[in-house]
Structures are given as C-alpha cells and as structure tokens.
Amino acid sequence: MAKKIMIVDDSASIRQVAKMTLLAEGYEVIDACDGLDAINKLDEGKINLIISDLNMPNMDGLSLLKKVKEMGQYRFTPFLMLTTESGADFVSQGKQAGAKAWMIKPFKPEKLINTVSRILA
Amino acid sequence: MSNLTIVLPEVLTIYEVSKVAAKWQLMLSDDTTAIAIDLSELLEVDAAGFQLVVALAQCCTEKPLSVIGVDEHHSPCALWLLNTLVASNCTQRR
Amino acid sequence: MVDLSEIQAVFIEEAKELVLQFEESLLAIESILPNSDDEIINEAFRAAHTIKGSAGVVGYDHIVDFTHFVEATMELLRNHALNPCEKLISTLLECNDHINALIKCLESNEDFPPALTDTEAGLLESLKSYSGLQHQTSSEQTVVENQEATQSFRVSAQFYKACMVDGFDPLSIIRYIESKGSTVEVDWLIDEVPALNAVTPDELELCHFRMQLEIHHSTREDIDEAFEFIAAESNIEIAPIEDDKKPTLVKTDKQPTKNNKVKPKNPERMMKIPAQKLDELVNELGELVIVSAALEDHTKTIRDSALTEIVEHIQQLVSDVQSSTLQLRMVQIGETFNRFSRVVRDTSKELEKQVSLEIMGAETELDKSMVEKIVDPLTHLVRNAIDHGMESPAQRADSGKPEYGTLSLKAFHDSGSIVIEISDDGRGLDKEKIKEKAIQRNLISPDTELTDKEIANLIFEPGFSTAEKVSNISGRGVGMDVVRKNIEAVRGTVSVESVEHQGTCFQLRLPLTMAIIDGFMVSVADAKFVIPLDMVTECIELPLGNGATRQTDYINLRGTVLPFIHLSRIFDLPTNPKIRPSIVVVKYGQLRAGIVVDQLLGEFQTVIKPLGALFEKMSGISGSSILGSGDIALILDVPKLIHDFAHEPESRKLANS
Numbered sequence: 001m002a003k004k005i006m007i008v009d010d011s012a013s014i015r016q017v018a019k020m021t022l023l024a025e026g027y028e029v030i031d032a033c034d035g036l037d038a039i040n041k042l043d044e045g046k047i048n049l050i051i052s053d054l055n056m057p058n059m060d061g062l063s064l065l066k067k068v069k070e071m072g073q074y075r076f077t078p079f080l081m082l083t084t085e086s087g088a089d090f091v092s093q094g095k096q097a098g099a100k101a102w103m104i105k106p107f108k109p110e111k112l113i114n115t116v117s118r119i120l121a
Numbered sequence: 122m123s124n125l126t127i128v129l130p131e132v133l134t135i136y137e138v139s140k141v142a143a144k145w146q147l148m149l150s151d152d153t154t155a156i157a158i159d160l161s162e163l164l165e166v167d168a169a170g171f172q173l174v175v176a177l178a179q180c181c182t183e184k185p186l187s188v189i190g191v192d193e194h195h196s197p198c199a200l201w202l203l204n205t206l207v208a209s210n211c212t213q214r215r
Numbered sequence: 216m217v218d219l220s221e222i223q224a225v226f227i228e229e230a231k232e233l234v235l236q237f238e239e240s241l242l243a244i245e246s247i248l249p250n251s252d253d254e255i256i257n258e259a260f261r262a263a264h265t266i267k268g269s270a271g272v273v274g275y276d277h278i279v280d281f282t283h284f285v286e287a288t289m290e291l292l293r294n295h296a297l298n299p300c301e302k303l304i305s306t307l308l309e310c311n312d313h314i315n316a317l318i319k320c321l322e323s324n325e326d327f328p329p330a331l332t333d334t335e336a337g338l339l340e341s342l343k344s345y346s347g348l349q350h351q352t353s354s355e356q357t358v359v360e361n362q363e364a365t366q367s368f369r370v371s372a373q374f375y376k377a378c379m380v381d382g383f384d385p386l387s388i389i390r391y392i393e394s395k396g397s398t399v400e401v402d403w404l405i406d407e408v409p410a411l412n413a414v415t416p417d418e419l420e421l422c423h424f425r426m427q428l429e430i431h432h433s434t435r436e437d438i439d440e441a442f443e444f445i446a447a448e449s450n451i452e453i454a455p456i457e458d459d460k461k462p463t464l465v466k467t468d469k470q471p472t473k474n475n476k477v478k479p480k481n482p483e484r485m486m487k488i489p490a491q492k493l494d495e496l497v498n499e500l501g502e503l504v505i506v507s508a509a510l511e512d513h514t515k516t517i518r519d520s521a522l523t524e525i526v527e528h529i530q531q532l533v534s535d536v537q538s539s540t541l542q543l544r545m546v547q548i549g550e551t552f553n554r555f556s557r558v559v560r561d562t563s564k565e566l567e568k569q570v571s572l573e574i575m576g577a578e579t580e581l582d583k584s585m586v587e588k589i590v591d592p593l594t595h596l597v598r599n600a601i602d603h604g605m606e607s608p609a610q611r612a613d614s615g616k617p618e619y620g621t622l623s624l625k626a627f628h629d630s631g632s633i634v635i636e637i638s639d640d641g642r643g644l645d646k647e648k649i650k651e652k653a654i655q656r657n658l659i660s661p662d663t664e665l666t667d668k669e670i671a672n673l674i675f676e677p678g679f680s681t682a683e684k685v686s687n688i689s690g691r692g693v694g695m696d697v698v699r700k701n702i703e704a705v706r707g708t709v710s711v712e713s714v715e716h717q718g719t720c721f722q723l724r725l726p727l728t729m730a731i732i733d734g735f736m737v738s739v740a741d742a743k744f745v746i747p748l749d750m751v752t753e754c755i756e757l758p759l760g761n762g763a764t765r766q767t768d769y770i771n772l773r774g775t776v777l778p779f780i781h782l783s784r785i786f787d788l789p790t791n792p793k794i795r796p797s798i799v800v801v802k803y804g805q806l807r808a809g810i811v812v813d814q815l816l817g818e819f820q821t822v823i824k825p826l827g828a829l830f831e832k833m834s835g836i837s838g839s840s841i842l843g844s845g846d847i848a849l850i851l852d853v854p855k856l857i858h859d860f861a862h863e864p865e866s867r868k869l870a871n872s
C-alpha cells in the first residue's frame with residue numbers, strides 16, 4: 001500500500017515541487033496551503049507523514065503540529081518541519097511539541113526524498 | 122505443560138506496548154513451557170515493540186521462543202523482527 | 216525527475232504576487248515611521264521568506280542567494296535587532312525591484328544582463344552595512360561534495376525515554392546507512408531487558424536495550440545524518456575503528472524566539488483560474504444567450520402557454536448565469552490603485568515635491584481584461600500630475616496652499632460605465648498658453664471661440680505638448696494623445712477639467728464589460744444596428760413641422776439642443792421618404808445626441824463579437840453580433856459617434872429657444 005504524505009506550505013511552488021517529487025517516488029500526496037486547510041483535509045483517511053512549513057498564515061506549523069497531536073488517529077503520524085536556517089530555535093520548540101524531523105528551506109527535491117525515506121523507511 | 126501461541130497485533134509500537142504487555146502477562150501462566158509468536162498479522166513495529174517481544178522471550182529461557190507465521194512474502198518488519206530475534210539468540214526458527 | 220518547465224509558470228506567478236505583497240508591506244512600514252508594527256514586519260518577512268523558499272525548491276539559486284540577504288535583514292527587523300528607518304526601507308524597496316527584475320529575466324528566458332550585476336553588488340553592500348551580514352557566495356544548500364574516503368565505525372547507541380516516545384524505529388536508521396552503500400552489523404544488547412512476567416507494563420516504555428553497530432564503508436557525515444533526528448534524546452557514541460573514542464553528539468540549546476502572532480488574512484477561499492478559461496466560458500455563454508433568444512422568438516409563434524412558461528424560466532436562468540459569470544471577471548480597482556503608492560512616492564521624491572495620495576472607491580469593480588490596459592495611461596496621468604500639475608512646496612507655500620499636495624484617485628460607477636478621476640490640487644491648466652499653442656500648431660483657427668472645457672481638452676490632440684523641457688517623467692514621446700488612444704482602445708473616453716491655481720481633474724470613462732451588451736436594436740434601410748442600452752435615455756418620433764425635415768441636424772428637445780446623428784448618412788444607406796423616422800436619444804457623460812433611424816426593434820441582449828481586422832478602423836462601430844435569424848447587427852460606438860458627428864460647439868445657438 002502506497003504511503004500517504006501531506007505537504008502543508010503557503011507557497012504554491014513548494015507544494016507543487018514537493019508533490020511532483022514525492023509522487024514520482026511512488027507516494028500518494030495531499031497538499032494544503034496552511035494549517036486550517038490541513039486540518040480540514042486530515043479527515044480523509046490515514047496519513048503516514050505530514051510535512052509542514054512553520055511560517056504560514058491562518059495557522060502556523062507549530063499550532064498545526066499541536067493540533068494534530070490532539071487528534072486521535074493522527075497523534076502518531078510523524079511530522080516533518082520545514083524551517084529557515086536561523087530558525088534552529090523553532091526546531092527545539094518543534095521537537096518539544098512532538099515533531100519527528102526537520103528540514104531546512106530552501107531545499108532541493110533530492111534532499112526531500114532523502115529525508116522522507118529516512119522517516120518512512 | 123502448555124503451549125502458548127501469541128499473535129502479534131498489526132501495530133506494535135510504543136503506544137500499544139503498555140496495553141499489550143498487560144494482556145500478554147495475563148496470558149502467561151506458570152506452566153507455560155513453550156511460546157510461539159505468530160507474526161502473520163504484523164505490519165508495524167518500533168523499538169518499543171521489539172523490546173516487548175524480547176521481554177517475552179526472556180520469560181522462557183528454558184525453552185526459547187519459536188516464531189511462526191512468517192515467510193519471504195511477509196511484511197518487512199515481521200521479517201526483520203524474526204531475524205533480529207534469531208540473531209539475538211532469543212529464538213529458534215521454526 | 217521533476218519537470219521544471221511546468222513549475223516555472225507557477226513559480227513566476229507566485230513570485231510576482233509575493234513581490235507586490237512585499238512592496239505593500241514595506242510601504243506600510245514606511246508610512247508609520249518612526250513607529251513600527253510587528254505584524255506588518257512579520258508579513259514583510261514572510262513574503263521575502265516565501266520567495267526564497269520557493270525559488271530554492273525550483274532551483275533558481277541566483278534568486279535564492281540574493282533574497283537570502285533580504286530575508287536575513289527582515290529577520291533582524293523581526294527580532295528587533297534592527298530598527299526600521301527610511302533609508303533602510305528605501306534600500307529594501309530597491310532590493311525588491313531587483314528581485315522583480317530577476318524574475319522577469321527568468322520569465323523571458325534571458326541571460327542576466329551585466330547592468331543588473333552591478334546593481335546587485337551595490338544593494339548587497341548597502342544591506343551589509345546595516346547588519347554586518349557576511350557575504351556568502353554559496354547558499355547552504357550547495358553542499359560541497361565531499362569525496363571523503365569511507366571508513367569503518369563502531370557506534371554505540373543508548374536511547375532515552377523521549378526517544379522511545381517519539382516512536383523511534385531503529386530499522387530505518389540502519390536501512391538509511393545501508394542505502395548509502397555501507398554495510399552494517401548490528402548487535403542488540405538485550406541483557407537488560409526485563410522478562411515480561413517480572414515487570415510492570417509501564418516500564419517497557421523505557422528503553423532497556425542498547426544497539427551496537429559496526430559499520431563499514433561509510434562516512435561520519437552519513438552516520439550523523441542517520442541519527443540526526445534522535446540525536447537529542449539518545450546517547451550516540453561514534454568511534455572510527457582504530458581511533459580513540461570521539462565525543463558524543465551534542466545539541467546546543469537556544470532560547471526559542473518570541474512566538475509571532477499572525478493575523479489571519481481574508482478568510483474567503485480563493486481559486487486561481489486561467490483567464491483564458493474564463494474568456495471561453497463567457498464566449499460560450501454568449502452563444503447560449505443568442506440561441507435562447509432565438510428560442511424565445513420562436514416560442515412566441517407557437518401558442519403554448521406551458522412551453523412559453525418553460526422558455527421564460529430558461530431565459531431567466533440564462534440571464535442569471537450570465538450575470539454571475541460576468542461577475543467572475545470583475546476585480547476591484549483598489550488592487551490597481553494600490554500600485555500607485557509606489558509610483559507617487561518615487562516620482563515625488565525624484566522631483567522634490569511633496570505629494571500625498573488619496574484613494575476613494577477602491578471597491579469599485581471593473582472587468583479584469585480592462586485593468587492591464589489602463590495601467591499605462593493611469594501611470595502617465597499620475598506622473599504628469601506630479602510633474603506638471605503640482606507646484607514645489609515653496610511655490611505652494613507662497614500661494615497659501617498647504618505644502619503637501621494631494622493627488623486623488625477616485626472610482627465610481629455611473630450609468631453603465633466605470634468612472635475614474637485623477638485629480639490634483641495643483642496649479643491647474645494654463646488656458647491661455649494652451650490656446651496659443653493650439654493656434655501655433657494649427658489645431659484651431661485664431662478666431663474660434665471655445666469654452667474653457669474645450670480649451671482644456673485640446674491637450675489631447677496629437678502633437679500637443681506645452682512642457683518647456685521634456686522631462687524624463689512624462690514628456691518624451693508620450694503625450695496626452697497616446698493616453699487618449701489607449702483609453703479609446705477599450706471603448707472608453709477621457710476628458711479634463713481644470714481651474715487655474717486650484718487644480719486639475721482628469722476623468723476616464725470605461726465600459727463595465729467588454730463582452731456582452733444589453734442593447735437596443737434599430738434598423739435603417741436593411742441594416743440592423745445595436746445601441747448600448749445603458750446609453751439610451753428615450754425614443755421619440757421625429758417631430759415634423761417646426762421646419763424640421765429629414766435633413767434636419769438638430770431639434771429643440773425641451774429647451775436644449777439635441778444634435779442628430781443620421782446613420783443613413785454615416786453608413787451610406789438609402790433613405791425611404793415614406794417612413795417616418797424615429798429618434799433614439801442617447802447620452803454619454805455630459806453629451807447627448809439623437810440617432811435617427813427607420814425602425815425601433817426593441818431591447819436585445821447579445822455578445823459582442825469583435826470586428827475583424829478589416830473593419831476595426833471603421834469609425835462608429837465597436838463590434839458586431841449575430842442574431843438568432845443569422846443576420847448580423849452592427850454595434851454602434853456611441854461615444855465615438857457623438858464625438859465625431861454631433862459635438863456641437865456652444866457657439867451654435869438656437870434661433871429660438
């Protein structure tokens with residue numbers, strides 16, 4: 001069964017690249033443009049990994065992470081945070097909130113595949 | 122003399138470990154002499170799940186654990202668990 | 216591999232929007248100096264951040280590298296490590312322009328011109344001076360491929376509770392290392408795992424086993440990477456085999472930054488639709504309108520009340536769908552007006568004038584296809600107002616005006632058109648000078664009497680420019696006549712009014728939609744014409760007697776002159792003396808005229824089909840339409856007709872009023 005990944009980012013370019021990259025690797029992909037959108041789309045079945053930007057309007061990455069952890073079926077879903085390099089402080093906040101991994105923006109598609117396969121290996 | 126067969130659930134991770142451990146504890150009795158673990162349903166396991174199975178294995182040092190329900194077409198984690206248990210000398214392959 | 220060409224279009228569109236957002240935010244920051252607002256700064260930061268991030272994933276490293284410094288500067292502002300000031304904002308605005316230039320190069324697939332390289336270096340220098348940012352030529356993504364020789368390592372790993380709670384999977388770590396071509400031998404040190412029958416279930420949530428790995432043909436980097444995510448909650452000791460033990464991975468703890476509150480943006484869900492799809496839809500809808508009109512016509516001949524009712528219902532639905540669809544094409548003019556903040560700011564700075572911009576009626580809507588076409592003429596008018604219209608602060612003070620001049624952009628709807636007014640409280644038009652120039656250029660004869668308004672509107676005549684020196688801003692080669700041509704190209708009109716020493720007001724009138732028209736159909740001889748319904752005020756029969764004949768050029772309509780437009784003359788159509796003509800009184804702005812026709816055929820709605828190239832030059836026709844019967848009706852360009860054929864100078868007075 002193909003693993004399902006959700007990508008949450010307010011940049012259409014990033015969503016598109018991530019989606020195409022991951023689809024090519026055989027994953028199923030859902031995308032959302034911010035935290036609120038992501039929550040609405042989470043009700044659509046099992047998701048194996050959530051990749052989310054930290055800086056987004058309406059509901060940012062950390063809030064989304066915390067919200068997801070409260071949702072029964074998704075509390076074990078691994079969370080991959082996207083952050084700027086100087087946002088190392090966010091990383092520790094994210095880890096405290098339960099994020100499993102992080103990646104620095106901007107990133108190349110290969111790095112995305114690499115990191116995702118490490119989490120979903 | 123009783124043989125106990127324990128079927129591992131689909132998902133055995135840190136979140137299930139506590140409950141499952143309690144359940145298995147009830148299944149064990151003093152005169153359990155051989156335990157077979159059935160991996161045919163196992164789809165997901167993590168470090169905690171692995172540890173739980175090892176803990177189970179530690180119960181029968183006299184008659185080690187045997188593992189059933191696994192073949193080459195099985196889930197990768199079941200295979201891994203099997204091989205790991207074998208490699209750790211916890212079990213005999215059956 | 217990912218197809219980048221497909222993504223480029225998405226990126227470019229997104230980046231352009233972000234550049235606009237960034238500019239808006241920067242201008243907002245500037246406008247409240249010396250105060251500052253964290254929310255606006257955060258918005259600006261996010262714009263820069265997203266540009267950088269998006270450019271990064273699609274591989275446009277140049278943009279990434281440059282934007283990185285902009286983003287870093289915004290970050291300093293965000294953390295209050297730096298305070299905003301006018302100079303910094305100006306620099307950032309220039310940086311934003313530079314990013315825009317880079318995006319444009321990308322879009323037109325051009326090489327990066329050397330002039331931009333110098334600009335870039337200059338901008339980076341400026342940014343550096345604010346923040347002491349270090350110049351890096353490589354973004355941190357271009358990791359130098361380290362051809363490290365592979366080694367063997369021994370790894371001893373001990374896992375803490377937090378690690379287990381995160382659901383750690385040792386298998387994935389091992390698999391990752393193996394995927395790099397290394398070999399891994401694992402020893403599970405399980406001696407300390409308690410037996411199940413001797414422990415409480417909770418205890419099994421702690422980790423009692425250790426992992427020992429012997430890894431061959433790997434690099435320290437790969438191993439670090441493999442353990443990256445759990446390094447904080449475990450004790451990983453990595454030692455190259457043959458060497459002494461190396462220290463364990465240590466994670467530095469930093470203070471988390473203040474949680475930035477983000478104001479939720481407009482919660483309305485938006486969708487992006489390619490403009491072409493919308494145009495196609497409108498076109499198809501137009502065909503539907505035509506066909507349903509034919510259906511209605513035909514139904515009238517069949518006396519079937521049930522059928523008639525159904526067809527009426529269909530007509531209503533079609534009409535509703537049509538309105539809704541046309542609404543989709545409407546955008547608020549505020550979006551366009553906002554762009555002018557920058558223009559006003561830059562122009563006034565350059566010319567050392569002080570101008571504040573007022574915007575009214577930003578919610579007024581107009582057809583999207585119209586927007587792009589009016590930006591250039593609007594820009595010209597705005598620059599012109601600041602350049603020629605506005606006096607310098609000193610001059611204004613002398614004449615008792617406030618030093619700050621006001622330029623206002625106003626938009627509103629008026630009888631089927633959208634009106635845009637650009638007014639200033641500057642020096643106004645010098646009517647004497649204009650008149651002189653016009654005589655000089657042979658545009659009018661010396662003894663012509665003109666109203667003030669007519670004199671003012673002379674500036675739109677080709678070849679007219681009273682500027683003493685052709686300034687960089689508004690003079691060179693671009694005159695008011697070009698502005699007028701641009702506006703007329705979208706079936707609009709432009710006019711000007713001015714009071715000397717007080718100010719000037721340019722008024723643009725534009726049709727609300729360019730696609731479908733509610734019209735009034737008329738015929739002259741065999742030809743059918745459509746007159747835009749929103750310009751029709753009344754229909755009357757040609758009053759014979761009072762000396763009025765078919766040849767009359769005007770009548771007295773309730774005390775005012777109503778000039779005639781004889782379609783038969785204009786379009787060279789035969790007249791039939793047996794038919795008593797009718798007059799359709801039309802109004803456009805302040806002007807009125809009576810269109811003389813043979814028959815009135817009633818209200819009629821139709822899609823405007825543009826004229827082919829052959830007929831585009833035809834004066835007085837703005838489009839054509841296909842009738843249900845298959846005939847063609849020509850849509851009259853009323854403003855043009857009024858202007859060309861019925862524009863009566865006030866000097867022509869009535870014999871008796």
